[in-house]
Amino acid sequence: KQEVTQIPAALSVPEGENLVLNCSFTDSAIYNLQWFRQDPGKGLTSLLLIQSSQREQTSGRLNASLDKSSGRSTLYIAASQPGDSATYLCAVKDDYKLSFGAGTTVTVRA
Amino acid sequence: GAGVSQTPSNKVTEKGKYVELRCDPISGHTALYWYRQSLGQGPEFLIYFQGTGAADDSGLPNDRFFAVRPEGSVSTLKIQRTERGDSAVYLCASSLDPSYEQYFGPGTRLTVT
Numbered sequence: 384k385q386e387v388t389q390i391p392a393a394l395s396v397p398e399g400e401n402l403v404l405n406c407s408f409t410d411s412a413i414y415n416l417q418w419f420r421q422d423p424g425k426g427l428t429s430l431l432l433i434q435s436s437q438r439e440q441t442s443g444r445l446n447a448s449l450d451k452s453s454g455r456s457t458l459y460i461a462a463s464q465p466g467d468s469a470t471y472l473c474a475v476k477d478d479y480k481l482s483f484g485a486g487t488t489v490t491v492r493a
Numbered sequence: 494g495a496g497v498s499q500t501p502s503n504k505v506t507e508k509g510k511y512v513e514l515r516c517d518p519i520s521g522h523t524a525l526y527w528y529r530q531s532l533g534q535g536p537e538f539l540i541y542f543q544g545t546g547a548a549d550d551s552g553l554p555n556d557r558f559f560a561v562r563p564e565g566s567v568s569t570l571k572i573q574r575t576e577r578g579d580s581a582v583y584l585c586a587s588s589l590d591p592s593y594e595q596y597f598g599p600g601t602r603l604t605v606t
Binding site: 414429472481486 | 524526528533534535536537538541548549552584586591592594595596597598599600602
């Protein structure tokens with residue numbers, strides 16, 4: 384069974400600092416990996432999707448890397464802003480179902 | 494275009510009651526998924542439909558849970574004899590087919606008192 388772990392569980396940084404969020408998974412036979420954002424009481428917003436054949440994906444201030452062989456992904460958020468405060472979830476896909484980590488809750492202090 | 498919609502957004506029910514949660518996927522998406530998210534946890538897979546049939550229901554916790562998708566579009570998750578431990582956010586997602594990205598609805602928050 385795929386196990387997905389996210390470290391740290393929570394993170395608080397001052398505005399302007401870069402954020403580094405980690406995700407690890409136990410089974411490297413994945414189809415793709417996806418990073419989501421979840422605001423309190425809301426659904427999931429997809430941020431980045433990395434196919435298993437890719438090493439990284441970028442969108443604006445966000446960059447995600449994938450090392451499938453070691454079972455790791457890292458989400459980098461540059462120059463954090465208070466609006467980046469949310470819970471970030473990573474999920475790995477095998478065939479069709481997503482397996483999620485518990486998330487990292489980020490607080491960006493103004 | 495319209496995204497995945499779920500109704501109701503909130504549902505409060507008493508222990509032992511029956512509830513139905515509805516999911517309207519994106520038009521044309523053949524694959525539909527249900528996940529459950531407990532407080533402080535990531536979503537957990539419940540069931541996957543390809544068309545009208547449940548291709549994988551291995552995530553349903555017990556036989557009180559059942560889901561249908563009779564016409565290959567709207568799906569209903571049904572929970573009998575609800576228990577307080579069923580309280581969670583139930584998320585629905587759909588995709589063009591299983592190899593494509595899943596798009597999530599806003600979820601239904603179920604509270605069992």
